[in-house]
Structure formats: C-alpha cells, structure tokens
Amino acid sequence: MRNNLKQFDLAIVGGGIIGCATAMLAKRMLPASTRVVLIEKENTVGFHQSGRNSGVVHMGLYYKPNSLKARLCQEGAFETFAYCDSQKIPYKKCGKLVVAINQSELGRLENLFQNSINNGVPDVRILENKQEIQRVEPNCEGISAIYSPYTAIVDWKVVTESFRQSFLKMGGEMMLNFELIELRQSPQSSQIFPIVLKSKKGQSIRSRYVLTCCGLFSDRVAKLSGSSLEPKIVPIRGEYLGLPQRVARGLLSTNIYPVPDPKFPFLGVHFTPRMDGSLWLGPNAVFASHREGYSYFDISLRDTLELIAYPGFRKLSSRYIMKGLDELTSSVFSRRQIRILQKYVPKLPASEVYRVSAGVRAQALTIDGKLVDDFVFDSGVSSEAEGCRILHVRNAPSPGATSSLAIAKYLLDKMQKSFLNLT
Structure with a gap:
C-alpha cells in the first residue's frame, strides 16, 4: 500500500x-x-x-549586527518591494519614528541609532527636537527620534x-x-x-x-x-486596539514606536497605519494559555501544563514577573494602554479606540530561561x-x-x- x-x-x-x-x-x-x-x-x-500581525516591513534598526536577522531583514524588505511591484500588491513606504519622550531615553535612542548605522539602514537619521519630529508627523510629541523613511506597511x-x-x-x-x-x-x-x-x-x-x-x-x-x-516554543499573545479610518486618516500617517528597553524582550506598543486606512495600536505581550489562543477564553490544558513544567519558562517568568503583570494590567484595562500611547500622540481620542485583533507570536525559549534572539x-x-x-x-x-x-x-x-x- x-x-x-x-x-x-x-x-x-x-x-x-x-x-x-x-x-x-x-x-x-x-x-x-x-x-x-x-x-x-x-x-x-x-x-x-502570517495573517495576524502589524503588517510592517522592517528595515533592521533593532537587530544585532551580523546576526541572521540583521542580514536577512533588509535584503528581504527590498525583495518584498520588488515582488509586490511585480504582482501589483499595494504597500506604503510611510516611514517609522522611534520616539524618546524624556531625557532618560536619549542614551538608548543613540545606541539604537548607532546599531541602525551599523546595520546599514538606508537614510536613517536622528531628529533632534520636537519641531523636527513634527515636520514628519505633526501630531507626534517627543524630544528626539530616529526616523527610518523606508519602513513600510503591507498586508502580509x-x-x-x-x-x-x-x-x-x-x-x-x-x-x-x-x-x-x-x-x-x-x-x-x-x-x-x-x-x-x-x-x-x-x-x-x-x-x-x-x-x-x-x-x-x-x-x-x-x-x-x-x-x-x-x-521550546512559548506562545506570546499580542493584542491590538484600533482606530477607524475616519479618525485615523486625520491623525497619523507614520509608524510610531517607543524607545525599546533592553531589559525587556519586546518593542512595546506602537502606532501602525493599516493598508485599509485604519490605525492599529499595539501589540502588548502576554503569555497565552493556548498556542493558538487569540482570546482569554482559548485555553489548552496540554499547552498550559507543558509550559509550566518547562524549567526555562519558570526561569523566564521569575525574571519578568513585574513586567508581565504590567502587560496583563494594560491588557485588561485598555484605558491604561491608551494613556501610555497618548504620551506620544496626545490627540489620540480615547472614545474612538476599540479592540480589533490579536495574534500569537511563536517565541523560542532555551531551558535556561533565555529567549532566542x-x-x-x-x-x-x-x-x-x-x-x-x-x-x-x-x-x-x-x-x-x-x-x-x-x-x-x-x-x-x-x-x-x-x-x-x-x-
């Protein structure tokens, strides 16, 4: 047979x-x-x-120089543009701002900028003050920012x-x-x-x-x-808030990200314009109790027990317990997340924000509790x-x-x- x-x-x-x-x-x-x-x-x-993400075409700002991520990100981005052009798939080079909102973030912003230079990110530059930031994005507040003009959006x-x-x-x-x-x-x-x-x-x-x-x-x-x-794969759910087209189109046209904290493994919630004209806010990062758990009600006993039993997960959890609780609180109380986002875009109208989607990220974890980068x-x-x-x-x-x-x-x-x- x-x-x-x-x-x-x-x-x-x-x-x-x-x-x-x-x-x-x-x-x-x-x-x-x-x-x-x-x-x-x-x-x-x-x-x-592949169908539940921010829809960003990255340019390689964050990744360790000479890593596979750094090597393949920019190459893949320009191959994506060429492929989309050949197939008439729409995309937008709307750019990206990584924004510092206080003095304590300036050192990390400078380090990230040097990393971007080392990775050969095209035309990346520092915006020195609020006025320069608002020439790119009028509704964005900050004291300095990295601007990557080639960062784009597409429907993956x-x-x-x-x-x-x-x-x-x-x-x-x-x-x-x-x-x-x-x-x-x-x-x-x-x-x-x-x-x-x-x-x-x-x-x-x-x-x-x-x-x-x-x-x-x-x-x-x-x-x-x-x-x-x-x-081992750890499922990390990322939840998004959204703004409808009629509000989003008058508010932002550029990706806006916070300055990442190197103590934590994720980039933080951000503003992402969508191809349909709407705006997504997020994602956060919370552990999912199901590998395909797109809501709190998606629970897998096998996945949960397997995760708890894994030594690497217990070590990871103990290391990030306070950050994890912080992310969970913002997940449950979306107004808290909105207030954080309003530090970057004060005109963000809380009354128009609604929950739109969630994705689950497959994050590899070693037995000693380190996320594979x-x-x-x-x-x-x-x-x-x-x-x-x-x-x-x-x-x-x-x-x-x-x-x-x-x-x-x-x-x-x-x-x-x-x-x-x-x-």
Missing part, C-alpha cells in the same frame, strides 16, 4: 509566509522536474502569525496568498487540512523517497527531502522527526554523514515576514549545501 503513496522530491510543511515563500522559490530555483508539495493543517494559508496575508498562487502556477502541489502527526525517515539508505508524512485524517505521502516551517508548533514537529524539543534553522543532527534529509525552521519571529524571501533563499541554499541533491 505504501508503494501507492504520492511521492515528492521536496515536502514543505507549514503554509505560513516562510513556507509559501520557500515553496515558490523552490519551484523557481530548483530543476523544473522537481516535485514540490506544500502541506498545511488549516484550510487556507497565512491563517496564524495578501503577500502569503500571492506566494501560494505563484507556487501553484509553476506546477507546485498543495495539500490543505493536512495536520501532521508522523514525520519518519526510513533508515534504509536504498529508499529513494525515505520520508513518510502522515496526517491526523489518515493522508500519507512520501518525500525525498522535507523542510518544516511550523511556527507555533515548530518544536513539536521537529520532535516528530527525532530532533530535540529545544528550543536570532533566527534558528537546524536539522537536529550534527552532520550530513548521519543521513538527515530534514531541515527545521525553529525560530523565525519578527522580522520573519519582512525577511521571508531572503529566508527562503537562505534555506534552499542551506539544504543544497547540506543534503539536497535534485540535479
């Missing part, structure tokens, strides 16, 4: 933006005869992180769907509603298609090589193949000699969407250098 299974040269697991981008580029870059399948557990692509779900369509037009195949429960590589070296993938519904396929891009479930999918559960891609084995034909995307949070095309090239190159042989 196994001989009748559909066979592919490359199976890509996960229909988020990185999976779709890699599938598209695989059909473009690999030999024309290469059989590529993209499998996804939902009935559409971009259903989770639209981009993800376009990647999928391009992949299919080039002859790729897609299997939706394929929730992976088995990922097993045969030890028999004579097998041409040694990897078996099985779904919860009983579907099965064979493949020569596999790439997994599973976001919130990347650790569990990696474990299916015999790889380590490390790093860079992208992580690994096979789970130490060498090609061990016969591995599977590569896992273990950590690809923001700027994962911005970097998606650059990440896709990086992954295909890594696979070709390590084990991919489709010539």
Whole structure:
C-alpha cells in the first residue's frame, strides 16, 4: 500500500509566509522536474502569525549586527518591494519614528541609532527636537527620534496568498487540512523517497527531502522527526486596539514606536497605519494559555501544563514577573494602554479606540530561561554523514515576514549545501 503513496522530491510543511515563500522559490530555483508539495493543517494559508500581525516591513534598526536577522531583514524588505511591484500588491513606504519622550531615553535612542548605522539602514537619521519630529508627523510629541523613511506597511496575508498562487502556477502541489502527526525517515539508505508524512485524517505521502516551517508548533514537529524539543516554543499573545479610518486618516500617517528597553524582550506598543486606512495600536505581550489562543477564553490544558513544567519558562517568568503583570494590567484595562500611547500622540481620542485583533507570536525559549534572539534553522543532527534529509525552521519571529524571501533563499541554499541533491 505504501508503494501507492504520492511521492515528492521536496515536502514543505507549514503554509505560513516562510513556507509559501520557500515553496515558490523552490519551484523557481530548483530543476523544473522537481516535485514540490506544500502541506498545511488549516484550510487556507497565512491563517496564524502570517495573517495576524502589524503588517510592517522592517528595515533592521533593532537587530544585532551580523546576526541572521540583521542580514536577512533588509535584503528581504527590498525583495518584498520588488515582488509586490511585480504582482501589483499595494504597500506604503510611510516611514517609522522611534520616539524618546524624556531625557532618560536619549542614551538608548543613540545606541539604537548607532546599531541602525551599523546595520546599514538606508537614510536613517536622528531628529533632534520636537519641531523636527513634527515636520514628519505633526501630531507626534517627543524630544528626539530616529526616523527610518523606508519602513513600510503591507498586508502580509495578501503577500502569503500571492506566494501560494505563484507556487501553484509553476506546477507546485498543495495539500490543505493536512495536520501532521508522523514525520519518519526510513533508515534504509536504498529508499529513494525515505520520508513518510502522515496526517491526523489518515493522508500519507512520501518525500525525498522535507523542510518544516511550523511556527507555533515548530518544536513539536521537529520532535516528530527525532530532533530535540529545544528550543521550546512559548506562545506570546499580542493584542491590538484600533482606530477607524475616519479618525485615523486625520491623525497619523507614520509608524510610531517607543524607545525599546533592553531589559525587556519586546518593542512595546506602537502606532501602525493599516493598508485599509485604519490605525492599529499595539501589540502588548502576554503569555497565552493556548498556542493558538487569540482570546482569554482559548485555553489548552496540554499547552498550559507543558509550559509550566518547562524549567526555562519558570526561569523566564521569575525574571519578568513585574513586567508581565504590567502587560496583563494594560491588557485588561485598555484605558491604561491608551494613556501610555497618548504620551506620544496626545490627540489620540480615547472614545474612538476599540479592540480589533490579536495574534500569537511563536517565541523560542532555551531551558535556561533565555529567549532566542536570532533566527534558528537546524536539522537536529550534527552532520550530513548521519543521513538527515530534514531541515527545521525553529525560530523565525519578527522580522520573519519582512525577511521571508531572503529566508527562503537562505534555506534552499542551506539544504543544497547540506543534503539536497535534485540535479
């Protein structure tokens, strides 16, 4: 019966933006005869992180120089612009302000500016005072700011769907509603298609090589193949407030961010113009009790107990307990979050703000309680000699969407250098 299974040269697991981008580029870059399948557990692509985010095209202000994030962010951003132009997908280079509102933030702002220079962020500059800030964004208050004019906005779900369509037009195949429960590589070296993938519904396929891009479930999918559960995925829910178009269009046209505090792992709530003309405020960062927990009522006993039992999570929680309580308070009492935002835009009308959306970020965590800061891609084995034909995307949070095309090239190159042989 196994001989009748559909066979592919490359199976890509996960229909988020990185999976779709890699599938598209695989059909473009690999030999024309290469059989590529993209499998996804939902009935559409971009259903989770790729379709539930701020929609920002980042330029690389924050990332450690020479890290994968720094290397791939800007490359991916300009590839995104080129792709969107070619496919007539709308985007806006509305720019970004990182704003200091008091003297204590000026040192951190200067450090961030130097980091931006080291990363080669195009045309980035310091705005020295309130007057210079308001030439860019008249309703923004602050004493100094970094201005990145190339930072843009786009609808990443639209981009993800376009990647999928391009992949299919080039002859790729897609299997939706394929929730992976088995990922097993045969030890028999004579097998041409040694990897078996099985779904919860009983579907099965064979493949020569596999790439997994599973976001919130990347650790569990990696474990299916015999790889380590490390790093562990912690689900972080980010909740957004919003302003309707009629208010937003007269208020702001630029992304406005606070100066990040290096003691904490997230950037802080910010103002993001949307492609539909509305404005999103957020996200905050609270632990989710479900890997796909988009509200307080989405609870998974398995996910919660697994998280509590993990030593790294307990260490992380003890380190950030006060910050976590602060974020939770702002989540429950949105007026508190609005007051913080009004320090940057005093004209923000509290009466017009409403809750709009939430996303869950897949954040990798080590057993010693440290959040993994860079992208992580690994096979789970130490060498090609061990016969591995599977590569896992273990950590690809923001700027994962911005970097998606650059990440896709990086992954295909890594696979070709390590084990991919489709010539």
